[in-house]
Amino acid sequence: MLLKVEGVNTYYGNLHALWDVDLEIARGEIVALIGNNGAGKSTLLRTIMGLLHPRSGRILLNGEEIQGRVTNRLVNKGLTLSPEGRLVFPKMTVFENLRMGGYSRPARELKDSCARVYDLFPVLKERSEQPAGTLSGGEQQMLAIGRALMSSPTLLLLDEPSLGLSPVLAERIFELIVQIRAQDVSILLVEQNAVGALAIADRGYVIENGRISVGGTGRELLDDPMVYDLYLGGLSEDAVEEFEGESD
Numbered sequence: 001m002l003l004k005v006e007g008v009n010t011y012y013g014n015l016h017a018l019w020d021v022d023l024e025i026a027r028g029e030i031v032a033l034i035g036n037n038g039a040g041k042s043t044l045l046r047t048i049m050g051l052l053h054p055r056s057g058r059i060l061l062n063g064e065e066i067q068g069r070v071t072n073r074l075v076n077k078g079l080t081l082s083p084e085g086r087l088v089f090p091k092m093t094v095f096e097n098l099r100m101g102g103y104s105r106p107a108r109e110l111k112d113s114c115a116r117v118y119d120l121f122p123v124l125k126e127r128s129e130q131p132a133g134t135l136s137g138g139e140q141q142m143l144a145i146g147r148a149l150m151s152s153p154t155l156l157l158l159d160e161p162s163l164g165l166s167p168v169l170a171e172r173i174f175e176l177i178v179q180i181r182a183q184d185v186s187i188l189l190v191e192q193n194a195v196g197a198l199a200i201a202d203r204g205y206v207i208e209n210g211r212i213s214v215g216g217t218g219r220e221l222l223d224d225p226m227v228y229d230l231y232l233g234g235l236s237e238d239a240v241e242e243f244e245g246e247s248d
Contacts, residue, residue, distance in 0.1 A: 001024050001025065001026055001060075002025050002026060002027045002029075002061070002062065002154065002155055002186050003023075003024065003025040003048070003059070003060070003061055003155055003186075003188070004023075004024050004058075004059070004060040005021055005022060005023040005024070005044075005048065005057070005058075005059050006022055006057055006058045006059075006060070007020050007021070007022065007056065007057040007058070008020070008021045008022075008044075008047060008054045008056070008057030008058070008059065008067070009021075009054055009055050009056045009057055010043055010044075010047045010052050010053075010054045010055065011055050012043075016210065017040055017043045017210050018040050018043055018044060018047065018054070018210045018211075019209075019210045019211045020057070020211070021040075021044060021057070021207075021210075021211070021212055022212060023044070023205055023212065023215075025155065025186055025188055026186070027154075027186055028181065028184070028186060029181075029186050029187070029202045029203060030177065030178070030181050030186075030187045030189060030200055030201045030202050031186075031187070031188050031189065031201060031202065031203050031204065031205070032189045032190075032191060032194075032197035032198055032200075032201035032203075032204035032205070032218065032221075033188065033189065033190045033191075033204070033205050033207060034190075034191060034192070034194045034197055034198070034204060034205075034206055034207070034221075034227075034231060035206055035207040035208055036192075036208070036230075037192070039207045039208055039209060039210070040207050040209070040210040040211075041159075041190040041207055042084060042159055042160075042190065043210070044190075044207070045081060045157045045159050045188070045190060046081075047059070047067075048079070048157060048188075049071055049074060049079065049081045049157060050066070050068070050069050050070060050071040050073075050074050051071060053067065053068045054067050054068075061074070061077060061078075061079060061155070062077075062078075064077075066079075072104065075104050075151050075153075076104055078152070078153050078154035078155060079153060079154075079155050079157070080101075080148045080149075080151045080153040080155075080156055080157065081148065081156075081157040081159065082144050082145050082147070082148040082156065082157065082158050082159065082161065083144070083159050084159040084160040084163060084190075085160075085163070086137075086140045086141055086143070086144040087144065088132040088133070088135075088140050088143050088144055088147070089132055090131065090132050090133025091131055091132075091133060092131065092132055093128065093129050093130060093131060093132065094124050094127045094128045094129070094130055094132055094135070094143055095114075095128040095129065097132050097143055097147050098113075098114055098117060098124070098143075098146060098147055098150050099150075100147060100150075101146070101147030101148060101149070101150030101151060102114070102150035102151060104151055105150070105151060105152065109152070110150070113149070113150045113151075113152055114150070116149065116183070117146040117149055117150060120146065120149070120176060120179060120180065121142040121143075121145075121146050121176070123139055123142065124139070124142060124143060124146055127139065137164055137165060137169070138165055138166075138169040138172070138173075141161055141162075141165065141169075141173060142173075142176070144161075145158070145161060145173075145176070145180075149180070149185070153185060154184070154185065154186060155185070155186045155187075155188065156180065156185050156186070156187050156188070157187075157188050157190075158177065158187060158188070158189045158190065159190045160190060160191060160192065161173050161177070161189070161191070162174070162191060162193050162196060163192070170193060170196060171196070174196050174197075174199070174200050177189065177200060178200050189201065194227070194231040195222070197218075198218040198219075198221050198222050199218065199222070200218070201217075201218035202217065202218065203215065203216065203217050203218065204216065204217070204218050204221045206221065206227060206230075206231075214226065214227065
């Protein structure tokens with residue numbers, strides 16, 4: 001396993017936010033984490049990334065315990081996060097934003113990393129000298145993901161990449177996630193768009209009130225009555241099938 005989360009408990013002060021969370025990601029997998037607002041999805045990503053320290057439990061990356069490590073050291077070990085809300089530097093150019101994502105890499109590697117990002121997101125190359133704050137929402141999301149890829153990660157944590165995007169742009173983002181996986185990058189995908197996430201995921205987990213309630217393949221979770229009622233009930237079965245077909 002590339003990543004193993006074992007019995008992790010995380011607190012905000014006295015508030016118990018994550019309860020005995022177990023999760024695994026194998027090399028080459030897309031793993032989706034779905035749940036309602038406040039369920040603990042972003043808290044888990046922040047805990048894995050070292051932005052929060054668990055009070056108990058273990059997090060192993062390539063078999064090495066990393067809980068409590070400083071975030072920049074985790075980036076050097078191949079772990080990176082594209083946060084919810086994009087959080088680009090609006091007054092800096094697209095290229096400068098990408099350079100910020102590659103701050104930990106040797107200068108000689110930045111050119112190759114940038115070329116890789118531009119291959120995935122050609123629009124960023126076209127806008128390379130444009131202030132990031134003038135990009136559209138979809139372009140800013142591409143920039144946020146591209147910035148995360150500049151550190152040449154082996155595991156990419158994606159927090160709500162389709163949030164606020166039109167259905168067409170959201171679908172494009174999911175297509176790009178599959179392309180990123182094809183470049184030997186494993187992905188932990190946090191999404192409220194359960195259909196989109198599970199349609200491209202090898203496996204998935206449902207988190208409720210800080211606890212993992214169910215796990216399985218993407219197909220198994222799409223077919224699970226409980227998951228359907230809680231997260232897919234607003235969509236017709238035809239709509240679910242149509243989205244899956246577009247993602248194949």
